[in-house]
Amino acid sequence: xxxxxxxxxxxxxxxxxxxxxxxxxxxxxxxxxxxxxxxxxxxxxxxxxxxxxxxxxxxxxxxxxxxxxxxxxxxxxxxxx
Numbered sequence: 252x253x254x255x256x257x258x259x260x261x262x263x264x265x266x267x268x269x270x271x272x273x274x275x276x277x278x279x280x281x282x283x284x285x286x287x288x289x290x291x292x293x294x295x296x297x298x299x300x301x302x303x304x305x306x307x308x309x310x311x312x313x314x315x316x317x318x319x320x321x322x323x324x325x326x327x328x329x330x331x332x
Contacts, residue, residue, distance in 0.1 A: 289307065289310075298330075
């Protein structure tokens, strides 16, 4: 897997769109706590195949959102190698 990634890293994945939906008012709960995260719709290509991914973005935890995306993409790459 490692050598394949090194040889094909620029072709491994391409995130083409991230669409967030939700209401800012709905996200800010009482006392400024996070009430409802944004819904996220992600489209792109991984290992030469189109993918669609649904998730949530909590603005208090953006690293969790990025980790979620890349774990899913990595799992798709491993399936093709």
